Amino acid sequence: MGIAEDLPILESRLTELITRYEQYFIGVEKREPLRLLAEVDQLVRRYATAPITNTMYKHRYTSLVARLSSYRQLWNKTVREIEEGRYARDRFRARLNEERREQGEGMERRRDILPPVDPDLERVYRELQEARSACNLPPGGVTREQLAATLAKQRPELSRRLGTDDIRFRVVVENGKPRIKAGKTDTHT
Template sequence: MDERRVFKKKLDDIALELRELELLYERYFSGEEKREPLKQRTEIERKLRALATRRIIKTDHRFLFDSLSSRYHTYATQWNRIQRLIDEGKYHRHTERRPAKTAADPAKALPSDDLYENLLRAHQSCALKTPPPGRSQFDAYLEKQKAQILEKYGKQNVEFRIVIENGKPKLRAKAK
């Protein structure tokens, strides 16, 4: 019975270390950490390999081990893919934080994400038979409108909003 508790403790320790490794990789990919946590990763790999060679009789322990091993290998594949993208220069770290929305200040322009969500809601409320435009199509249209307004009125702050006219959602611009 004592061996059973020792083995369960090893599995729990590995699960905890794997969770810590996940957090370290999140920090590394976000740019908070400068170096990849390879030391911790190789340590977990070593422990998992050592347990893989062992014959596990208890079904609950086998299940826990298989779950941990599977979870680790899934994360390892993801981490390798992201690291490859970083090496190729195709990965952009998402370090910018969006400011919190305040209901008290409606004069601020909505970010593109909020505009698109408002467009989708307006499209649903109008119950149109045609599908809403795709995100890339909407962003391209928004950039085109910004360029036209900039050309026509010069450097002026513009606020975009979604309105419903004649049963259809429309994008409206208002100069500030």
């Protein structure tokens, strides 16, 4: 085989090697792709001392070798960081595992920290989900947390406008869409 046949092979193997190293660094591949690296090195060494007379092939070969060299420096640096425990992905995983362990050990403490469930909020959320279902809208749309934040944000303005802090939210359907309406709490019921 000559340089004309080997250059496309070298280019495709180099592209595959780059992909495999990226997969190794993000944790998809479990082992460093050393065998493929050896194959690429062998193709590079084959023409390292051989004279390449065609300028186009020579340029393409030197470009591929330069690309391999720059990637190799990056890979060596990243592998060294992994070995020393300074690689960001590994630090993230270690922190995540530590947080999971803490959560498992302290679930009783976390239950005490959680805010009490607001029955009025639960009622409005349930009515909203039922109205969405009645209007043939997909379930979801708004989470409890989003609903709580929205109602808490609107409550001061509504209190000022209605002249009372006793506000009751209800869900109505207008034009085929569920809406949340606010009004004064009815003291007679």
